Amino acid sequence: MRKVRKFVHPQSDFNKCVCGYIDRWLLIYIRDTCPCAHNLQFNEKRDILLYLFSDYFIWAFISNKLTAENIVYIRMHMTPQQELEFQAATECHICEQSFKSGQKKVRDHNHLIPENNFRGAACEGCNVNYQDTHTIPVVFHNLSGYDAHFVVTDIATRMDGKIDLLPITKEKYISFTKHIDESRVSFRFIDSFRFMASGLDKLSSALTEFPNLKAQFSTLPADQFNLLTKKGVMPYDYLDSFDRFEEPTLPPQDDFYNKLEDKPCPRKMYRRAQEVWDRFNCSNLGQYVDLYMKTDILLLADVFEQFRSSCISTYDLDPAHYFTLPGFTWDAMLKYTRQELELLTDQDMFLFVERGIRGGLSQVCSKRRAHANNKYMPKYDSTKPDVYLMYNDINNQYGWSMSQYLPYGGFEWVDSNIDITTIPDDADEGYILEVDLEYPQHLHDAHTDLPFSQGAVIVFGPLQTAYERELRTYLIQKYGSEHVAILRGRGAIPGSIKVEEALFRGKRFQVYKDLELQHTYWVFYN
Numbered sequence: 001m002r003k004v005r006k007f008v009h010p011q012s013d014f015n016k017c018v019c020g021y022i023d024r025w026l027l028i029y030i031r032d033t034c035p036c037a038h039n040l041q042f043n044e045k046r047d048i049l050l051y052l053f054s055d056y057f058i059w060a061f062i063s064n065k066l067t068a069e070n071i072v073y074i075r076m077h078m079t080p081q082q083e084l085e086f087q088a089a090t091e092c093h094i095c096e097q098s099f100k101s102g103q104k105k106v107r108d109h110n111h112l113i114p115e116n117n118f119r120g121a122a123c124e125g126c127n128v129n130y131q132d133t134h135t136i137p138v139v140f141h142n143l144s145g146y147d148a149h150f151v152v153t154d155i156a157t158r159m160d161g162k163i164d165l166l167p168i169t170k171e172k173y174i175s176f177t178k179h180i181d182e183s184r185v186s187f188r189f190i191d192s193f194r195f196m197a198s199g200l201d202k203l204s205s206a207l208t209e210f211p212n213l214k215a216q217f218s219t220l221p222a223d224q225f226n227l228l229t230k231k232g233v234m235p236y237d238y239l240d241s242f243d244r245f246e247e248p249t250l251p252p253q254d255d256f257y258n259k260l261e262d263k264p265c266p267r268k269m270y271r272r273a274q275e276v277w278d279r280f281n282c283s284n285l286g287q288y289v290d291l292y293m294k295t296d297i298l299l300l301a302d303v304f305e306q307f308r309s310s311c312i313s314t315y316d317l318d319p320a321h322y323f324t325l326p327g328f329t330w331d332a333m334l335k336y337t338r339q340e341l342e343l344l345t346d347q348d349m350f351l352f353v354e355r356g357i358r359g360g361l362s363q364v365c366s367k368r369r370a371h372a373n374n375k376y377m378p379k380y381d382s383t384k385p386d387v388y389l390m391y392n393d394i395n396n397q398y399g400w401s402m403s404q405y406l407p408y409g410g411f412e413w414v415d416s417n418i419d420i421t422t423i424p425d426d427a428d429e430g431y432i433l434e435v436d437l438e439y440p441q442h443l444h445d446a447h448t449d450l451p452f453s454q455g456a457v458i459v460f461g462p463l464q465t466a467y468e469r470e471l472r473t474y475l476i477q478k479y480g481s482e483h484v485a486i487l488r489g490r491g492a493i494p495g496s497i498k499v500e501e502a503l504f505r506g507k508r509f510q511v512y513k514d515l516e517l518q519h520t521y522w523v524f525y526n
Contacts, residue, residue: 027293077116077118078109094123094130104124106123135177136186138190139192155176156178160180164177166323196325231299245286246286250285342409414431
């Protein structure tokens with residue numbers, strides 16, 4: 001997507017409106033993996049569609065909807081050898097479970113491929129549920145952060161059908177799905193940045209093959225084609241009117257200055273822009289912009305398609321059906337480990353476990369600069385205390401924790417009268433405890449930087465303001481316990497503070513323990 005910018009005067013130093021937009025171009029690349037199954041097909045010249053204004057953008061989705069609805073479901077085509085393989089099959093190729101005695105075994109095939117479309121023997125239930133989706137993924141790079149704002153209103157209001165939002169805030173969306181009235185087809189907009197959190201320039205530089213880009217520029221010599229394998233250079237801020245597109249020369253380097261990032265265009269990048277202009281015989285700036293947009297969207301297609309291929313070959317899961325990378329990796333973990341996880345349906349248990357969730361340790365460093373003073377320093381001052389500086393880091397802390405004992409089920413309330421000293425580290429049952437801890441006063445100074453048993457707390461000052469008192473009351477009502485720590489002086493945690501901790505094994509964990517559970521190395525060993 002590209003916009004024509006119109007700069008406006010800032011209203012204040014703290015709330016600047018740097019620029020507005022008077023119109024935009026939208027470029028859609030339709031990646032069709034089964035063109036043989038369509039009555040309506042996009043020919044080679046229409047794989048890339050360049051649209052001006054939202055009316056044409058809407059038309060693109062309507063046209064794609066018609067294509068999806070006119071899919072021809074093809075009958076099964078099996079070879080004699082495949083029939084023999086079906087008769088000899090002992091497990092379902094979908095769930096990979098053995099066929100039970102008396103269970104019906106059916107033939108599963110791909111409805112979109114005309115020949116050799118037999119996929120394997122399957123359970124009847126798996127075969128029924130193994131259906132082709134009518135949800136068309138639409139991939140935006142940085143959809144959540146910015147680019148979706150220009151299309152979501154038109155998509156929501158100018159096409160009949162409801163829209164489902166998966167929001168972060170009122171202005172940022174993880175995804176949104178547009179359902180089309182009187183149709184099975186829907187369009188799900190996803191953000192490729194939530195799978196690959198880097199700019200397109202960096203992502204494309206890691207590629208060695210560019211099949212989508214090559215398909216559109218197949219006649220170019222190698223040296224000319226290589227110019228397109230890197231993200232192009234664009235004078236975004238220079239394009240402030242339609243008249244700019246008629247200019248017969250490339251703007252000077254100073255006009256490539258990026259005002260939003262407050263960065264000039266490097267000389268090396270400007271020379272590449274000049275080379276692209278000359279080698280592709282651009283007669284005006286509009287042609288240069290069109291070429292930039294085509295290569296930009298094709299590079300994104302190549303990046304995301306290669307990512308999809310890698311995920312499918314490794315996990316047999318398609319990331320195009322997910323919203324984010326964490327959701328994809330969660331399913332990959334469940335598929336790989338085959339571990340059944342018990343669903344917590346007891347509300348008290350759920351809230352109990354939720355209160356024990358800990359994120360990263362947050363600290364306020366009171367000293368912005370530290371000075372070492374010890375006998376190994378050239379300017380050692382023996383009259384001052386010895387001070388050593390040490391840098392510590394932990395590698396693979398998440399990987400390590402996931403390779404330890406993890407709970408999977410068997411949750412039940414137990415008598416809190418438990419002698420935790422008798423529980424071995426490798427016991428099959430673990431416990432989650434909520435305990436009250438007294439942090440001895442004489443340890444406050446020694447433990448002030450890194451205290452034991454960190455709690456999920458909100459730290460207040462002396463609670464002098466009405467807002468702080470109101471927030472404290474709200475937190476106590478919400479969590480049902482004292483969740484507020486008041487730190488005085490250098491003390492880490494004064495007096496008594498309630499700490500909820502999730503503990504599964506290890507010597508440190510045997511300080512606490514009320515909710516029993518079953519656990520094992522189910523991630524690491526599966």
